[in-house]
Every structure is written in C-alpha cells, then in structure tokens.
Amino acid sequence: xxxxxxxxxxxxxxxxxxxxxxxxxxxxxxxxxxxxxxxxxxxxxxxxxxxxxxxxxxxxxxxxxxxxxxxxxxxxxxxxxxxxxxxxxxxxxxxxxxxxxxxxxxxxxxxxxxxxxxxxxxxxxxxxxxxxxxxxxxxxxxxxxxxxxxxxxxxxxxxxxxxxxxxxxxxxxxxxxxxxxxxxxxxxxxxxxxxxxxxxxxxxxxxxxxxxxxxxxxxxxxxxxxxxxxxxxxxxxxxxxxxxxxxxxxxxxxxxxxxxxxxxx
Amino acid sequence: xxxxxxxxxxxxxxxxxxxxxxxxxxxxxxxxxxxxxxxxxxxxxxxxxxxxxxxxxxxxxxxxxxxxxxxxxxxxxxxxxxxxxxxxxxxxxxxxxxxxxxxxxxxxxxxxxxxxxxxxxxxxxxxxxxxxxxxxxxxxxxxxxxxxxxxxxxxxxxxxxxxxxxxxxxxxxxxxxxxxxxxxxxxxxxxxxxxxxxxxxxxxxxxxxxxxxxxxxxxxxxxxxxxxxxxxxxxxxxxxxxxxxxxxxxxxxxxxxxxxxxxxxxxxxxxxxxxxxxxxxxxxxxxxxxxxxxxxxxxxxxxxxxxxxxxxxxxxxxxxxxxxxxxxxxxxxxxxxxxxxxxxxxxxxxxxxxxxxxxxxxxxxxxxxxxxxxxxxxxxxxxxxxxxxxxxxxxxxxxxxxxxxxxxxxxxxxxxxxxxxxxxxxxxxxxxxxxxxxxxxxxxxxxxxxxx
Numbered sequence: 001x002x003x004x005x006x007x008x009x010x011x012x013x014x015x016x017x018x019x020x021x022x023x024x025x026x027x028x029x030x031x032x033x034x035x036x037x038x039x040x041x042x043x044x045x046x047x048x049x050x051x052x053x054x055x056x057x058x059x060x061x062x063x064x065x066x067x068x069x070x071x072x073x074x075x076x077x078x079x080x081x082x083x084x085x086x087x088x089x090x091x092x093x094x095x096x097x098x099x100x101x102x103x104x105x106x107x108x109x110x111x112x113x114x115x116x117x118x119x120x121x122x123x124x125x126x127x128x129x130x131x132x133x134x135x136x137x138x139x140x141x142x143x144x145x146x147x148x149x150x151x152x153x154x155x156x157x158x159x160x161x162x163x164x165x166x167x168x169x170x171x172x173x174x175x176x177x178x179x180x181x182x183x184x185x186x187x188x189x190x191x192x193x194x195x196x197x198x199x200x201x202x203x204x205x206x207x208x209x210x211x212x213x214x215x216x217x218x219x220x221x222x223x224x225x226x227x228x229x230x231x232x233x234x235x236x237x238x239x240x241x242x243x244x245x246x247x248x249x250x251x252x253x254x255x256x257x258x259x260x261x262x263x264x265x
Numbered sequence: 266x267x268x269x270x271x272x273x274x275x276x277x278x279x280x281x282x283x284x285x286x287x288x289x290x291x292x293x294x295x296x297x298x299x300x301x302x303x304x305x306x307x308x309x310x311x312x313x314x315x316x317x318x319x320x321x322x323x324x325x326x327x328x329x330x331x332x333x334x335x336x337x338x339x340x341x342x343x344x345x346x347x348x349x350x351x352x353x354x355x356x357x358x359x360x361x362x363x364x365x366x367x368x369x370x371x372x373x374x375x376x377x378x379x380x381x382x383x384x385x386x387x388x389x390x391x392x393x394x395x396x397x398x399x400x401x402x403x404x405x406x407x408x409x410x411x412x413x414x415x416x417x418x419x420x421x422x423x424x425x426x427x428x429x430x431x432x433x434x435x436x437x438x439x440x441x442x443x444x445x446x447x448x449x450x451x452x453x454x455x456x457x458x459x460x461x462x463x464x465x466x467x468x469x470x471x472x473x474x475x476x477x478x479x480x481x482x483x484x485x486x487x488x489x490x491x492x493x494x495x496x497x498x499x500x501x502x503x504x505x506x507x508x509x510x511x512x513x514x515x516x517x518x519x520x521x522x523x524x525x526x527x528x529x530x531x532x533x534x535x536x537x538x539x540x541x542x543x544x545x546x547x548x549x550x551x552x553x554x555x556x557x558x559x560x561x562x563x564x565x566x567x568x569x570x571x572x573x574x575x576x577x578x579x580x581x582x583x584x585x586x587x588x589x590x591x592x593x594x595x596x597x598x599x600x601x602x603x604x605x606x607x608x609x610x611x612x613x614x615x616x617x618x619x620x621x622x623x624x625x626x627x628x629x630x631x632x633x634x635x636x637x638x639x640x641x642x643x644x645x646x647x648x649x650x651x652x653x654x655x656x657x658x659x660x661x662x663x664x665x666x667x668x669x670x671x672x673x674x675x676x677x678x679x680x681x682x683x684x685x686x687x688x689x690x691x692x693x694x695x696x697x698x699x700x701x702x703x704x705x706x707x708x709x710x711x712x713x714x715x716x717x
Contacts, residue, residue: 125483163456196454201635230631246559
C-alpha cells in the first residue's frame with residue numbers, strides 16, 4: 001500500500017490539532033475531533049481495502065493459471081502450436097515424458113512442430129485429445145510465481161493405424177510478467193501411453209516416453225531416470241500436505257502387513 | 266488539572282485558527298481520499314461479482330452434466346432460460362425451453378434407466394464473464410461413456426461453447442452448443458472406427474438447421490474460441506456498475522461494503538481450497554500414499570467407499586485404505602483415481618462445505634486385468650482451526666468395467682461390500698446399485714433455478 005505524502009502531512013497536522021484541542025474546553029465534541037476520527041478511519045479503510053485487494057488478486061491469479069493450462073490443452077489438442085508456444089515465457093523450459101529439456105521459446109516451438117511433423121494443425125485422421133484435469137495451484141509468496149499439478153488424459157491416434165490411451169501428471173511453474181501469467185516450466189510425466197486394443201494390462205508403454213527427441217535432440221537430458229510403464233513411480237509434489245501427514249499410533253509391523261493384504265475391488 | 270485561564274484562552278484561539286485551516290484542507294483531502302477508496306471498493310465489488318459468477322457457472326454446468334447422466338430431462342431443461350437454444354453436434358437448433366425439454370426427452374424415458382449408461386463428463390472449464398457481470402460464455406470439454414446393455418457402447422468427446430445469463434440473481438444456460446469431435450464404438454476404439462456427427466432428428470425436427478457445417482474426427486476442425494489468447498489477447502475485466510461509486514459516498518458506506526466483501530472473498534477462497542484439497546486426495550490415492558491421504562481427514566472424519574461400510578476416525582480411515590493395496594507400493598499397478606466436475610457449496614459461515622464430483626479411475630495390473638471405474642462423490646469438508654479438512658468421503662460407484670469387456674456385456678455385480686477381516690465401524694449409510702441396474706446418487710443440492 002502506498003501512502004500519499006499529503007496524507008502524511010495532514011495526519012501530522014491532525015495530531016497537532018488534536019493535541020491543541022486537548023488543552024481546550026472538552027465539554028463538547030468539536031469539528032476538529034470529527035476530522036481526527038475521519039482521518040484515522042480513512043487510514044483503517046485503506047488498510048482493509050489493500051488486504052482485500054491482495055486476497056482477490058490471489059483468487060484471480062489462481063483462476064488465470066487454470067485458464068492458461070486449460071487453454072494449453074485446447075490449443076495442443078488441435079495442433080495450434082504457435083498459440084501454445086505463446087503461452088510460454090521467453091526463457092521457459094519444456095520437458096515432456098522422457099524427451100529431455102528444451103530451453104527457450106524458439107526451441108519449444110521447434111519441439112511442438114516436431115510433434116506435429118512440421119505441420120500447423122492436426123493431420124487428417126489424427127486424434128490428439130488432451131484433457132487437463134485436477135488442478136492443484138499453489139501461488140508463490142511474491143505474487144508473481146506459481147506452481148501447479150495437473151493430470152493430462154490423452155486419447156491419441158491415427159484412424160486406420162493406431163490408437164492409444166495416455167495419462168500422467170504435469171508439475172508446472174508459472175510466472176507473471178507485466179500482469180500476465182505465462183508458463184515458465186512445463187514438465188509432464190508420462191505414466192502410461194498404451195495401445196487401445198488391450199490397454200495397460202497387456203502392453204508396455206507405446207513409445208517408451210520418447211516422442212521427438214530421437215529426431216530433435218534436447219538441450220539438456222531428462223531431469224530424472226524414470227523408465228516407462230509398467231514401471232511405476234511417484235512424480236514429486238510441489239506442495240506439502242495441506243493438513244498433516246498421518247502418524248499412526250504404534251502398531252506391530254506384522255499387523256500392518258496382515259491388514260495390507262491387498263484386496264482389489 | 267488546574268489551568269491558567271490566560272494560557273487557555275490563547276490556546277483556544279490558536280486551536281481555533283489551526284482547526285479552521287486544517288479543516289478546510291482536510292475536508293478537501295478526505296473527500297478525495299474517500300472518492301479514491303470508493304473507486305477501489307467498487308472495483309473490488311465488480312471483481313467479486315464476476316468471480317462468484319465463474320464459480321456459479323461451473324456449478325451450473327456440472328449440475329447439468331449430473332442430471333444428463335441420469336436422464337433427468339426436466340431438471341436439466343429447467344437450467345435453461347425461456348429463450349435458450351440448444352444445438353448438439355449436427356442436431357440443428359432447438360429454440361426455447363419447451364423444445365429443449367422435448368429434445369432431451371427424445372433420448373429416453375425420464376430418470377435413471379436399467380441397462381443405460383449415459384455419463385457425460387463436463388471438463389476443463391474456461392468461463393468468461395462479461396464486464397457487467399450479467400452474461401457469460403464458457404468452453405468445456407465433453408468426455409462421454411454411453412452404453413445400452415447387450416446392444417452397444419461408445420466413447421465420445423466434444424467441445425461446448427456455451428452462453429449463460431443472470432436472471433434476477435440466478436445463472437441459467439442461455440445457449441448450449443456442442444461441437445462433437447470423436448465418437449467410436451467401445452469394441453473398435455478411435456484407431457479403427459470414427460462415427461460421423463449426428464444429423465437432424467426426423468421424428469423431432471429442429472427449429473433451425475445446423476448453424477455450422479463441420480465434420481467429426483477424422484476430419485480436422487477447430488471449434489471457434491469465444492475468448493482471446495490468454496497472453497497475446499485482451500483480457501476481459503469486470504467494470505463497476507454506474508452507481509457503484511456514488512453509493513459508496515461516505516466512510517460508513519465503504520466500511521459496510523468492506524465487511525460484506527470480506528465475507529464473500531473468504532467464501533471464494535474457501536471454494537478454491539476445497540477443490541484443491543479434493544484434488545490432492547486423488548493424487549495421494551493414485552500412489553497408495555495412505556498416511557498422506559489419512560492426514561487430510563478430520564480426526565473424526567469418515568470414509569465410505571464401494572459399500573464397504575463407514576470407517577470413522579483417522580485410525581479407521583487408515584485401516585480402510587489398507588484394503589486397496591500396500592502403502593506406497595505400486596509396481597506394475599495402475600491406480601489412477603481422478604476427481605473432476607466438482608459442484609461445491611460452501612456454507613454461509615465458511616466453516617463447512619458440501620461437494621458432488623465425478624470419479625473416474627483407470628485401474629489394473631500389467632499382465633493382469635485392466636478396469637475402468639466410474640462413480641460419484643458426495644463429500645463434506647470442514648474447516649478446523651482455520652484449515653479445510655475432509656470430513657465425510659462418500660463414493661457411489663456407477664460401474665467397475667473390465668477393460669476387455671466394456672459396458673455392453675458387463676454383468677451385474679454388487680459393489681465390493683464389507684470385508685470381514687477388516688470390518689467397518691458402521692454399516693453403509695446408503696445402499697446403491699451399479700450399472701446395468703439403475704440408481705440415482707442423492708444430491709446435496711436442489712436445482713439452482715427451480716429449487717426442486
């Protein structure tokens with residue numbers, strides 16, 4: 001909150017007046033006392049407005065980040081690569097599945113065009129549905145950075161050739177530049193990408209997490225050494241438990257193991 | 266205090282002079298300051314109105330989806346304005362609420378039907394409220410699972426570009442327009458078969474021909490966006506009503522407005538926190554993180570899933586989770602339980618919340634059997650010591666479908682039920698049936714338009 005210099009001068013004057021008035025006849029409230037009340041009142045209101053503005057901004061920021069990510073999904077699923085790339089900050093990074101890290105907007109553009117075989121928009125007969133669901137948005141203290149986890153559900157394929165189910169979580173970072181939220185880091189972990197016929201019970205990962213890095217080498221290697229389905233791993237969370245991790249009361253390990261005899265629905 | 270009369274007189278004179286000067290200055294300055302404050306408060310009010318509208322519209326579309334799932338045509342039609350239009354794929358345009366109801370009714374008998382699966386997931390909302398807060402547009406992703414038992418079953422996707430209008434404080438659908446994208450029989454999948462978009466119904470002809478010519482996948486078509494690019498485009502900003510500033514003429518009016526805003530902003534933050542917590546629940550569940558998951562429950566919280574009964578208190582919740590696998594151990598197992606399409610109602614005091622949401626799961630073991638699970642959550646959250654926690658977690662399953670079978674020939678089975686070796690603290694509070702039998706999971710809310 002900014003305080004205007006004139007307001008400061010007037011509040012000093014107000015204090016002086018109040019002090020002087022205090023020496024005079026106090027039998028009835030004077031006009032100056034009203035002014036004192038008003039000045040203090042305005043300062044309080046200014047404080048309150050500033051606090052509420054900050055809180056509303058946080059709600060708006062979280063919404064803007066959801067809008068950005070969902071829009072990313074709407075662009076990518078149509079092969080609108082230029083629109084998708086324009087959601088990124090200039091020095092952003094992109095790392096999808098096991099393709100490694102692509103640094104900067106231009107490299108990110110090359111990556112998406114490689115995904116689209118050099119073409120803007122989908123090919124005839126191509127399906128590339130990418131549903132952006134399950135946001136967990138966490139705003140930074142400074143109001144200009146944020147992180148979010150999302151799940152991406154993929155229905156991909158080429159009619160007459162192949163079809164896949166895919167899914168996995170994003171752990172993305174965002175930056176606010178000149179009042180506009182952009183991606184600073186997109187990181188998607190591919191939990192599965194498996195052929196439609198048979199699905200995840202019958203098939204290993206369809207592309208072993210490699211989309212285009214065999215044709216367009218990354219600027220940096222993958223940030224972790226995860227393998228592919230059926231290997232399973234837990235992509236780290238950017239957030240801590242919003243309540244608290246449960247700490248069980250001491251129970252013999254054998255009991256827990258016995259209780260844990262997996263019963264699948 | 267004993268005072269020197271002369272000193273007092275002088276003081277009074279000086280005071281009077283100073284007061285006269287400063288009062289004039291102050292009067293001008295405080296008037297300006299009050300005006301600046303009024304402007305800021307009016308802006309806040311407009312922003313809060315539009316943020317509330319976003320939430321209400323997300324609820325409205327989610328509520329529409331849950332009614333549609335269960336053939337609740339009358340309830341679904343009641344969410345529209347009298348002059349609304351509906352256009353679904355290649356159906357053509359149905360104009361007016363009565364015609365929309367007729368179109369909905371052409372899809373089957375009223376209410377949940379045995380042998381019918383009609384899940385229509387409403388996902389990925391982009392809600393854009395007009396600057397005046399009275400109308401809105403939204404893009405959504407539709408993802409559907411439809412089946413007639415022993416006859417057919419389909420996957421489908423589409424994009425909605427809908428419009429909404431606030432009538433007397435209530436948000437309604439004024440235009441529902443679905444661009445169907447992909448539809449395929451379950452047995453084939455989208456790599457083998459792509460069905461064309463629908464054509465106008467000859468038994469119930471539309472009031473107007475389709476407004477746009479396009480073809481489903483495998484053709485390439487981008488449904489037009491109602492909104493600008495979030496980075497390169499121009500954002501839509503809430504604008505205060507013309508009389509908003511003048512109605513905040515003095516500090517008393519401003520103070521009162523701030524008190525109201527404080528509560529309303531709190532409820533907006535609560536809705537965000539509840540959706541966030543519900544989603545985190547899913548991420549923990551997906552990786553058997555039982556201690557993390559148990560920790561988001563209130564200490565007297567309950568979990569009730571798949572007719573297994575009620576497990577009450579954190580120790581029991583934790584015990585219940587043992588039924589679904591070994592903590593943190595997942596090799597070759599897919600346990601992806603997703604939550605979306607939340608319909609959230611925060612209590613006026615901001616201390617509790619009720620939420621219906623969609624459950625959809627991809628489950629199974631490599632080398633074993635894959636499964637889809639569809640269902641509905643009806644949960645209760647409570648704010649304890651200022652922190653939102655899950656107080657009642659109740660999931661009503663719609664189906665467990667073996668991957669290779671799908672829904673067409675899915676044999677009826679009861680939900681898993683009580684496990685004798687790890688029994689609940691109380692029996693199930695509600696008995697439900699799964700597809701292909703019919704069941705309507707009770708709603709925590711009434712129709713937001715009719716109150717029924």
